[in-house]
Amino acid sequence: MSAAIHPLASVIAAVGRSISGVQVRWAGCCPEEKQRIYFANHTSHLDFVVLWSALPGEVRARTRPVAAEDYWERGVKAYLAKSVFRAVLIQRRGSAQAENKEEARAAARTVIDQLAEAMGEAESLILFPEGTRGTGETIAPFRSGLYYLAKKKPEVELVPAYLENLNRILPKGEVLPVPLISMLTFGKPLHIGESEEKRDFLERARAAVSALRGKGES
Amino acid sequence: MSTGLLSYLARLVAITRWIPQVQDPQLAWLFGGVLGILVLASVIGAVLAETTKSDAARATINNLNARTRAWWKMCAIFALTLLIGRIGSLVLFGLLSLLALREYVTLVPTRRGDHRTLAWIFFVITPLQYYLIGIRWYGFFAVMIPAVAFLFIPTRMAMSGDTEHFLERAAKLQFGIMICSYCLSHAPALLILSIPGFEGHDARLLLYLVLVDQMSDVLQYVWGKLTGKHKIAPLVSPNKTWEGFVGGVLTATALGTALWWATPFTRLQSAGMSLVIALLGFAGGLVMSAIKRDVGVKDFGAIIEGHGGILDRMDSLCFAAPIFFHLVRYFFVP
Numbered sequence: 001m002s003a004a005i006h007p008l009a010s011v012i013a014a015v016g017r018s019i020s021g022v023q024v025r026w027a028g029c030c031p032e033e034k035q036r037i038y039f040a041n042h043t044s045h046l047d048f049v050v051l052w053s054a055l056p057g058e059v060r061a062r063t064r065p066v067a068a069e070d071y072w073e074r075g076v077k078a079y080l081a082k083s084v085f086r087a088v089l090i091q092r093r094g095s096a097q098a099e100n101k102e103e104a105r106a107a108a109r110t111v112i113d114q115l116a117e118a119m120g121e122a123e124s125l126i127l128f129p130e131g132t133r134g135t136g137e138t139i140a141p142f143r144s145g146l147y148y149l150a151k152k153k154p155e156v157e158l159v160p161a162y163l164e165n166l167n168r169i170l171p172k173g174e175v176l177p178v179p180l181i182s183m184l185t186f187g188k189p190l191h192i193g194e195s196e197e198k199r200d201f202l203e204r205a206r207a208a209v210s211a212l213r214g215k216g217e218s
Numbered sequence: 219m220s221t222g223l224l225s226y227l228a229r230l231v232a233i234t235r236w237i238p239q240v241q242d243p244q245l246a247w248l249f250g251g252v253l254g255i256l257v258l259a260s261v262i263g264a265v266l267a268e269t270t271k272s273d274a275a276r277a278t279i280n281n282l283n284a285r286t287r288a289w290w291k292m293c294a295i296f297a298l299t300l301l302i303g304r305i306g307s308l309v310l311f312g313l314l315s316l317l318a319l320r321e322y323v324t325l326v327p328t329r330r331g332d333h334r335t336l337a338w339i340f341f342v343i344t345p346l347q348y349y350l351i352g353i354r355w356y357g358f359f360a361v362m363i364p365a366v367a368f369l370f371i372p373t374r375m376a377m378s379g380d381t382e383h384f385l386e387r388a389a390k391l392q393f394g395i396m397i398c399s400y401c402l403s404h405a406p407a408l409l410i411l412s413i414p415g416f417e418g419h420d421a422r423l424l425l426y427l428v429l430v431d432q433m434s435d436v437l438q439y440v441w442g443k444l445t446g447k448h449k450i451a452p453l454v455s456p457n458k459t460w461e462g463f464v465g466g467v468l469t470a471t472a473l474g475t476a477l478w479w480a481t482p483f484t485r486l487q488s489a490g491m492s493l494v495i496a497l498l499g500f501a502g503g504l505v506m507s508a509i510k511r512d513v514g515v516k517d518f519g520a521i522i523e524g525h526g527g528i529l530d531r532m533d534s535l536c537f538a539a540p541i542f543f544h545l546v547r548y549f550f551v552p
Contacts, residue, residue, distance in 0.1 A: 021320065023520065135330065171330055178336040179316070181324040181519065 005061050006084045013053035013060075016046055020169055021181040024054040027212065028188025029159060031056050035124055036157045036189070038063070039146060041209055042128035043136040043167035046177065051126055051161060052085070054184050063124040066115065068092040068131075088118040092131055092143075112148045119153065129205065136167030139210055142202040150192040150201065157189035160205065162212035185212040242418075244480045248425050252293055255433075259286045278443070284524030292522070292531075296428065300421050304352070307406040307424060312348040316340060317528040318398040318536075321518040326390045331380030335371055335391065343367045344399045351403060354410045363400040368392060398529070401536040404543040411543075413550045416482040423546065426481050427495060430474040431538045434496040435503065437473075438466025455507035463500060470496040482550055491545065495538045502537030506530070 040051055048065045055063055065081075069089040072081040081087040090111045119125060127149075129142035150158060165182040187208055192201055263283040270279050299306035323336060343363065350359040372388040405427060409420040416423075442462025450458045474492020478485045506529065510516065519527020 165324065167330075168328060168333075171333055174333055176334075176337050176341070178323075178333060178340055179320055181320060 005057070006086075009084045012049055012080075012084070016049035017053045019177050019179045020046055020050050020166060021179065022050050022054060023181065023183050025183070025185045027185050029157075029186060031059055033059055033062070034157065035119065035122060035155075036063075036159050037125045037127055037146075037149065037153075038159045038161055038186075039127045039129050039205065039209065040161040040163050041136075041139045042130045042133050043163065044133060044170045044172070046166050046170045047128065047133075047163050048085070048126055050163065050166060050182065050184060059124070062122055063126060064088055064118065065126045066090060066128075088115060088125065090114060090145075108144070108148065111145060112152055115145075115149055116152050119156070129202075133172045134167075135171075139206055142206050144198060144202065146205060147192070147198045147201050154192055158191065158205065159189045160187040160208040160212060161185065162187070162209050164213065187212045242422070244419070245422050245425065248422065248429070248477070248480055249297060252297075252429065256286070256290055256293060259289070281524050288522045288524055300425060303421075304406075304409045307409060307421075308348050308352050311402060311406040312345060314528055314532060315344050315348070315399045315402050317521070318402065318518075318532055319344065319394060321521075321527045321529045322394040322398055323391075325513045325515060325518065326394065328387060328391075329380055329382065331378035332375060332387060332391070334378065335374045338370070338374060339367075339391065339395055339399075343370075343395065347399050347403050348406070351407050351410055356410065359403075359407065363395060367395060371395070397536050401540045402532060404539040405535060407543055408546065411547055411551050413482050413546070414552065416550075422480045423482075426474070426477060427539065427542050428535065429477070430470055430492045430495045431499045431535050433473055434466055434470035434499045435534050437469045438462045438500065438503075441465030441469070451504065454504060454511060458500075458504065458507075467493070467496040467500065470499075482546075487549075491542065494545065495542055498538040498541055499534030502534040505537070506533035 038051060040047065048067075052060060052063060052065065065085055065087045067081055067087040067089055069091050072078060072087065072089055081089060091107070115125065127146060129146040130140040131143045132140070134140050146158070150156075162185045163182065164184070165180055168178070169180050169182060170177040190205065190208055196204075263279070263286050266279045267283060270276050295310065299310040319340065328336065347359065347362060350362060371391055372384075375384065375388055375391075405424060408423045408427065411420060411423070413420075413423075438458075439462065441464075442457060442459045445461040445465065446457075446459030448460045449456065450460055450463060471489055471493045474495065475485055475489040477492075478488035481488055481491075483491055506518075510518065517526030518529035521527050522531055525531050
């Protein structure tokens with residue numbers, strides 16, 4: 001069962017929405033109460049808040065962000081991530097630090113299992129497959145987590161989303177947001193092909209996000 | 219029940235008597251006039267919506283009615299803040315400046331190195347500009363942005379170390395803050411002018427400016443739609459025609475002249491003032507259209523239904539306000 005939305009989460013979402021002045025467009029699907037994985041480009045701490053706040057209330061209550069444990073595990077950040085937004089905290093460098101291929105694969109598998117378990121039957125996830133915040137000029141290659149998760153949950157809709165201008169509102173390394181207007185475009189859901197190669201799928205997913213660029217302006 | 223309601227209403231009326239603006243009968247007449255125009259526009263819109271058949275005309279009528287609905291809301295907000303007094307108007311125009319600035323900066327490319335400068339513009343410089351009006355410090359109000367902020371902005375940008383397109387970026391921010399903050403702030407600054415024999419009636423002057431300016435926009439639009447043929451600057455704005463311009467400016471001037479009783483002006487002075495407001499309003503619309511063309515958009519935003527963004531609605535006021543302010547100050551404030 002999904003938990004009720006933390007009151008602080010609603011407050012932060014409202015503040016995030018007004019600071020980012022976000023204009024939301026559903027260009028390939030409608031906001032629906034079904035299990036989905038939203039994946040988007042990542043340039044700002046506001047990305048998750050804006051994307052989450054753009055979902056209708058009942059969908060929001062069942063949608064959790066995926067965040068890096070090494071960044072969000074301490075103090076206020078941990079409180080925000082765990083208690084307020086019910087984030088699924090994962091180890092993003094697990095596989096990179098592994099001694100050999102076997103260990104890397106095991107670490108990756110643990111993360112995917114963790115995500116699949118967090119999703120259960122009804123929960124949706126918000127995922128930033130670049131793995132880290134970029135400058136907003138280009139979208140970095142996607143990490144393989146999205147591929148393995150898609151393999152594990154083939155029935156779940158993968159919804160691409162493009163966030164525009166948030167890198168200008170709150171770029172990496174800044175604490176004070178500048179209230180410009182941002183655009184958020186949701187694209188057409190995709191599914192993984194039965195025999196689709198990892199590299200092809202990740203490139204297709206990345207292209208799906210990239211194709212939404214500029215669609216925010218009508 | 220009904221007696222309770224009556225006594226409640228009586229008490230409400232008693233409270234409103236404490237608001238000085240409510241006791242100003244001429245201000246009440248101006249508000250009444252605005253209300254009359256809104257009702258008239260809504261009735262005409264409803265009749266047109268009933269009688270229009272062709273699809274193309276229908277789109278125009280729908281947009282017209284969306285605009286009228288937005289006008290009701292904008293007038294209600296403006297009237298309310300005007301009744302609250304100086305603080306209300308300062309907060310309203312301060313917010314309008316920030317919203318306009320937000321639309322402007324969103325469309326103008328900035329770089330990572332501009333972030334802190336932008337924070338200064340949004341959170342310090344613009345609020346300070348309105349605060350200076352609030353404490354009636356005219357001397358600093360008049361030079362803070364053109365002198366102090368003018369030098370501060372490129373300095374702060376240079377400190378960030380990014381020299382790519384430096385001059386262009388600095389100039390674009392300067393232009394934005396001049397138009398959206400500095401120029402627009404001259405509208406509520408009318409409330410701190412001490413015009414002999416006009417004490418306590420400054421709200422009328424602000425309403426006069428906004429009314430003539432916005433009616434000039436509306437009348438240019440109406441004249442243009444009804445009779446427009448010869449385009450003034452087809453490359454800048456396809457909607458601006460000579461017929462709309464002349465008809466709109468003349469009728470707005472006539473309206474402004476007819477409102478002389480609410481101002482410190484004579485009839486002739488009022489005609490001159492409203493002509494200046496209407497002409498500058500046109501200039502503002504033209505310049506902001508050119509900027510929109512330059513960056514490749516139709517509107518600055520979509521916050522007001524049928525109108526576009528705040529800056530699309532305020533462009534004429536940004537140009538008219540500072541000149542009107544200084545004309546009044548030069549000729550009527552000893």
